[in-house]
């Protein structure tokens with residue numbers, strides 16, 4: 355394999371990896387347990403993407419904005435986000 359072919363292969367692999375990290379799909383959506391959520395808003399404070407807000411006392415995650423950093427999961431004092 356020539357050096358330029360190897361470089362092309364490397365670029366293609368890098369692009370594939372980036373595409374794989376694009377974003378959430380329906381079956382990986384984080385779920386907020388409405389039974390456990392107290393609406394404290396701590397999750398909204400830590401989300402770097404503005405993907406979560408408290409509406410009528412319950413946290414709601416926007417799946418199109420969530421990047422699965424799990425900061426909200428770690429921050430929630432009730433363990434309400436799964």
Ligand code: SF4
Pocket residue numbers: 384400401402403404405406415419420421422423424425426427
């Ligand atoms: S996982 Fe990260 S990006 Fe998604 S809602 Fe929680 S804090 Fe925001």
Ligand code: SF4
Pocket residue numbers: 386390391392393394395396397398408412413429430431432433434435
């Ligand atoms: S941190 Fe937990 S309890 Fe507080 S609003 Fe978010 S999901 Fe609800």
